[in-house]
Amino acid sequence: MDHIRNFSIIAHIDHGKSTLADRLIQYTGVVDARNFQDQILDNMDIERERGITIKSQAITLPYRAEDGGIYMLNLIDTPGHVDFSYEVSRALASCEGVLLLIDAAQGVQAQTIANLYLAMDHNLEIIPVINKIDLPAADVERVLEQIDAELGLDPDTHLACSAKAGTGIEEIFEAIVERIPPPKGNPDSPLAALIFDAHYDSYRGTIINCRVMDGRIQAGDMIRFMSNGAVYKVEEVGRFALARQKQNSLSAGEVGYVIAGVKTVSDVRIGDTITSDAKPCGEPLPGFREVKPVVFSSIYPIASDDYEDLAVSLEKYKLNDASFIYQKDSSVALGQGFRCGFLGLLHLDIVQERLEREFNLSIILSVPSVRFRFTMRDGSLVQIDNPSQYPNPMQIAKAEEPFIRATMLLPERYLGAVMKLCTEKRGVNSVLNFTSPTRAELTYEMPLSEVIFDFYDRFKTVTQGYGSFDYDLIDYRESNLALLDILVNGERVDALSQIVHRDRARARALQSCERLKEEIPRHMFKIAIQGAIGGEVIARTTISPFRKDVTAKCYGGDITRKRKLLEKQKKGKKRMKMVGSVTIPQSAFLAVLKTDQE
Amino acid sequence: MSQDNQNRPWGLYIHVPFCASKCRYCAFYSLPSPSSDLVEKFVSALACEMELYRDCGPFDTVYLGGGTPSVLDTEQIYLILNSVRRNFRIEPGAEITVEANPADISPQYAAELLRSGINRLNLGVQSFDSEVLKFLGRRHSPGDALASIKCVRAAGFRNIGLDLIYSIPRQSTDQWLRILEQAVLIRPEHLSCYELTLEPGTPLAEEFRDGQFRTDDETFSVLETTSAALAENGYVHYEVSNFSLPGMESRHNSKYWDHTPYLGLGPSAHSFRGRRRWWNLSSVEEYTAALQSGKSPVEAGEDLKDEQMGEEFLFLGLRTARGVSLSELQHYGLDLVNTKTAILDACINSGLLRIDNDRISPTVKGMAVADALAKAFLA
Ligand SMILES: Nc1nc2c(ncn2[C@@H]2O[C@H](COP(=O)(O)OP(=O)(O)O)[C@@H](O)[C@H]2O)c(=O)[nH]1
Numbered sequence: 001m002d003h004i005r006n007f008s009i010i011a012h013i014d015h016g017k018s019t020l021a022d023r024l025i026q027y028t029g030v031v032d033a034r035n036f037q038d039q040i041l042d043n044m045d046i047e048r049e050r051g052i053t054i055k056s057q058a059i060t061l062p063y064r065a066e067d068g069g070i071y072m073l074n075l076i077d078t079p080g081h082v083d084f085s086y087e088v089s090r091a092l093a094s095c096e097g098v099l100l101l102i103d104a105a106q107g108v109q110a111q112t113i114a115n116l117y118l119a120m121d122h123n124l125e126i127i128p129v130i131n132k133i134d135l136p137a138a139d140v141e142r143v144l145e146q147i148d149a150e151l152g153l154d155p156d157t158h159l160a161c162s163a164k165a166g167t168g169i170e171e172i173f174e175a176i177v178e179r180i181p182p183p184k185g186n187p188d189s190p191l192a193a194l195i196f197d198a199h200y201d202s203y204r205g206t207i208i209n210c211r212v213m214d215g216r217i218q219a220g221d222m223i224r225f226m227s228n229g230a231v232y233k234v235e236e237v238g239r240f241a242l243a244r245q246k247q248n249s250l251s252a253g254e255v256g257y258v259i260a261g262v263k264t265v266s267d268v269r270i271g272d273t274i275t276s277d278a279k280p281c282g283e284p285l286p287g288f289r290e291v292k293p294v295v296f297s298s299i300y301p302i303a304s305d306d307y308e309d310l311a312v313s314l315e316k317y318k319l320n321d322a323s324f325i326y327q328k329d330s331s332v333a334l335g336q337g338f339r340c341g342f343l344g345l346l347h348l349d350i351v352q353e354r355l356e357r358e359f360n361l362s363i364i365l366s367v368p369s370v371r372f373r374f375t376m377r378d379g380s381l382v383q384i385d386n387p388s389q390y391p392n393p394m395q396i397a398k399a400e401e402p403f404i405r406a407t408m409l410l411p412e413r414y415l416g417a418v419m420k421l422c423t424e425k426r427g428v429n430s431v432l433n434f435t436s437p438t439r440a441e442l443t444y445e446m447p448l449s450e451v452i453f454d455f456y457d458r459f460k461t462v463t464q465g466y467g468s469f470d471y472d473l474i475d476y477r478e479s480n481l482a483l484l485d486i487l488v489n490g491e492r493v494d495a496l497s498q499i500v501h502r503d504r505a506r507a508r509a510l511q512s513c514e515r516l517k518e519e520i521p522r523h524m525f526k527i528a529i530q531g532a533i534g535g536e537v538i539a540r541t542t543i544s545p546f547r548k549d550v551t552a553k554c555y556g557g558d559i560t561r562k563r564k565l566l567e568k569q570k571k572g573k574k575r576m577k578m579v580g581s582v583t584i585p586q587s588a589f590l591a592v593l594k595t596d597q598e
Numbered sequence: 599m600s601q602d603n604q605n606r607p608w609g610l611y612i613h614v615p616f617c618a619s620k621c622r623y624c625a626f627y628s629l630p631s632p633s634s635d636l637v638e639k640f641v642s643a644l645a646c647e648m649e650l651y652r653d654c655g656p657f658d659t660v661y662l663g664g665g666t667p668s669v670l671d672t673e674q675i676y677l678i679l680n681s682v683r684r685n686f687r688i689e690p691g692a693e694i695t696v697e698a699n700p701a702d703i704s705p706q707y708a709a710e711l712l713r714s715g716i717n718r719l720n721l722g723v724q725s726f727d728s729e730v731l732k733f734l735g736r737r738h739s740p741g742d743a744l745a746s747i748k749c750v751r752a753a754g755f756r757n758i759g760l761d762l763i764y765s766i767p768r769q770s771t772d773q774w775l776r777i778l779e780q781a782v783l784i785r786p787e788h789l790s791c792y793e794l795t796l797e798p799g800t801p802l803a804e805e806f807r808d809g810q811f812r813t814d815d816e817t818f819s820v821l822e823t824t825s826a827a828l829a830e831n832g833y834v835h836y837e838v839s840n841f842s843l844p845g846m847e848s849r850h851n852s853k854y855w856d857h858t859p860y861l862g863l864g865p866s867a868h869s870f871r872g873r874r875r876w877w878n879l880s881s882v883e884e885y886t887a888a889l890q891s892g893k894s895p896v897e898a899g900e901d902l903k904d905e906q907m908g909e910e911f912l913f914l915g916l917r918t919a920r921g922v923s924l925s926e927l928q929h930y931g932l933d934l935v936n937t938k939t940a941i942l943d944a945c946i947n948s949g950l951l952r953i954d955n956d957r958i959s960p961t962v963k964g965m966a967v968a969d970a971l972a973k974a975f976l977a
């Protein structure tokens with residue numbers, strides 16, 4: 001155990017976590033340089049392209065330290081986005097230390113702080129690493145001040161590197177070995193292993209990533225998931241090089257995988273404790289929480305013939321994403337589809353993109369919604385995440401919506417604009433702290449539905465990219481809600497309906513209409529777009545028609561040419577959906593939530 | 599029903615692929631100033647081609663188009679029409695048209711044409727404004743245009759058509775209306791008003807490569823004004839670009855729009871019969887060479903499936919004021935009433951289409967978006 005180190009890299013998005021991870025992997029020669037790009041990049045295109053890690057992964061890096069010893073360094077990767085903060089916390093619970101990576105030019109950002117707090121919660125050794133020192137804009141002095149003043153860490157403990165250029169890497173390895181404590185735990189105690197990730201492999205079923213805290217696990221063991229009592233027989237254990245590497249056993253302090261005939265990823269709960277069925281440990285490991293989706297949207301195939309394809313694809317997709325849930329749903333406007341739950345808007349974006357890219361589907365997502373709570377006059381409680389199931393307003397005794405605590409970090413000069421934005425988004429109970437004379441930490445309690453609705457984009461715009469943002473769900477609060485319907489040429493499009501706060505209804509309706517006006521192409525007739533509550537129209541806009549679309553001449557030879565052109569255009573219509581007489585592009589449904597303010 | 603149209607008399611089209619010079623907007627296949635040798639070869643090749651199609655017909659329209667058929671001398675035109683009569687049954691009272699450039703018309707030429715049996719003349723006037731004619735690269739002047747019209751009337755033609763072009767850059771609607779007025783004073787039986795379009799590869803398209811040509815909204819309003827002005831003067835707007843005094847529609851061109859069979863002779867000419875479309879080689883040299891060596895000059899063809907027949911029937915019908923029969927579309931598997939109800943209603947309510955028992959027909963507004971209408975119903 002003395003020669004094991006378990007650590008994570010935590011950072012604000014874009015501060016270079018993936019680059020540094022790649023560099024560490026490369027340095028230890030787990031993979032030779034030639035295969036490096038391909039092997040790593042193959043894994044998940046979308047993560048790479050978006051510069052975020054969707055799912056945490058682990059890798060064991062063998063390292064020969066200056067003291068001559070060979071160490072097994074387990075790098076546990078963490079997802080880099082607020083949508084996945086629970087998963088980050090489970091990954092951190094599997095570590096003894098972290099590299100807190102800070103961009104030398106950008107300095108400390110909201111997720112730097114949020115991640116630091118998480119690491120502190122887990123009593124981890126924290127090594128501040130200033131990255132991108134090669135940048136002309138790098139300002140190490142300033143970052144050191146921030147480390148001292150804003151993070152409350154000893155700036156003398158910092159390291160500096162350029163993950164891109166590969167400088168300072170060896171010092172990082174040495175610091176991991178010297179400063180991060182080896183894992184504790186007793187291999188002879190009953191088994192207690194923390195599940196921090198799981199993914200699906202089409203040959204082996206679910207691969208569970210875990211950190212063994214106590215005891216030992218090996219092939220043939222009968223294991224039990226403590227959250228639900230499910231029992232499985234272990235088929236294989238091992239650790240991760242870039243590929244899986246089979247081992248005889250994993251024991252206290254080690255990080256690796258377990259294959260135990262678990263059918264789907266959904267049968268595994270992140271944060272759950274694996275123990276021995278015969279000799280269980282007394283208490284599950286702390287911190288387990290059931291992850292619940294907070295953003296909901298319905299997915300429909302653009303061509304109704306593709307419904308079966310969509311059903312099959314969702315089933316396959318779900319194998320690898322336990323946070324994603326779905327069930328059958330249908331829409332008057334869009335036909336048969338599925339109601340789906342996501343961890344956040346980013347998670348939703350990722351799912352949409354993967355369904356389209358990996359499963360080659362053309363889909364439409366309805367306007368996303370959070371889950372509202374209604375107490376009815378008869379005393380019953382209903383939870384509604386689908387505007388089309390909005391209860392009869394006459395029967396509602398109390399309506400509630402979820403609130404979050406938003407934590408924002410920003411240069412002081414943007415405070416006014418951000419506070420205005422937060423108030424507009426119904427933010428309350430603001431708390432303002434200055435982490436340094438020019439930087440403010442601002443927290444607000446805000447309805448989650450407002451954060452979904454174009455908050456990110458506007459926040460980034462008003463802080464000119466210098467602000468950073470993080471949030472936690474806190475509670476449900478009473479709210480004056482209404483169902484906003486959107487009518488396109490007089491026809492209600494249920495997939496565009498939204499549950500909104502009554503005070504914001506008119507503004508939201510107008511904005512939705514305006515967005516749709518930008519998204520829906522001109523037709524040959526006038527299109528009226530209306531926002532309505534109950535029967536009352538509260539916002540309206542029209543798309544004026546185009547007046548001419550005809551070729552001047554159509555005689556003998558023109559006919560064949562013209563028919564071929566028509567046939568081609570017909571094929572090009574894939575990403576549009578006919579709703580009544582109007583063709584609505586796929587993009588319009590999500591665009592309703594986005595801002596049109598520059 | 600178009601099944602019946604199949605049994606109606608055919609149209610005969612003869613493509614004369616020569617012009618005296620090339621206009622700046624034209625992307626048609628035509629050879630400027632051909633050698634007399636080539637023209638002669640072409641005329642004899644035509645005669646050979648006719649022999650390949652003796653089972654076609656009977657015909658009640660013959661149309662010599664181009665190109666510029668009036669670059670042929672009257673003797674050559676006689677020759678062609680004689681071959682036509684020798685090979686095909688031409689019904690009594692058939693509409694026999696020739697297209698002509700005003701610059702080619704002399705009193706004598708006009709008289710000879712009439713004597714050869716031609717009873718309809720379509721003059722490529724294009725404009726009465728010399729600036730516009732120059733801009734378009736036409737070789738005739740407004741004076742030529744007026745003189746030629748006088749000539750053909752004097753020669754005794756009772757059915758003449760004028761081609762005009764609108765939507766000329768920098769031409770105001772008023773300027774266009776004055777040209778239209780002048781045309782109306784002449785009272786031609788038929789008027790074609792074509793929107794000027796930029797055809798890729800033409801000198802005009804080059805000139806406007808980067809610049810703004812004009813907006814569709816502008817074009818639409820000119821078309822609407824044109825239609826109204828001509829209606830006031832008794833002209834029926836019977837197809838997107840075609841107007842006529844009542845009963846004087848081009849019988850020949852109408853065949854293209856309702857699936858009546860037609861035979862096209864000459865380079866690049868297209869033919870249609872039953873479900874088959876076929877077309878000739880477009881180069882004059884290849885066309886004449888094929889026929890000289892006893893081979894067919896057909897380049898390719900296609901057999902239309904039900905769906906394609908329906909598509910054509912729809913988009914062609916929607917170009918004409920007559921419109922299209924719903925039950926006939928249904929016959930091809932296009933059930934607009936039951937599967938496109940919402941669009942149909944929207945188009946009727948917004949004044950693009952009229953519905954009258956079994957027929958839907960476009961209004962002027964509808965004709966201006968005929969392609970979009972077809973796309974919407976076919977999507
Ligand atoms: N100049 C410079 N750029 C870096 C360095 N490390 C990372 N980057 C760049 O910063 C961007 C974000 O890096 P990435 O590793 O994807 O960040 P992550 O979101 O934290 O995983 C990428 O464009 C990297 O190429 C560095 O040391 N120097």
Ligand code: SF4
Pocket residue numbers: 616617619620621624625626628664665666
């Ligand atoms: S006369 Fe007609 S065919 Fe000949 S170049 Fe001019 S527009 Fe084209």
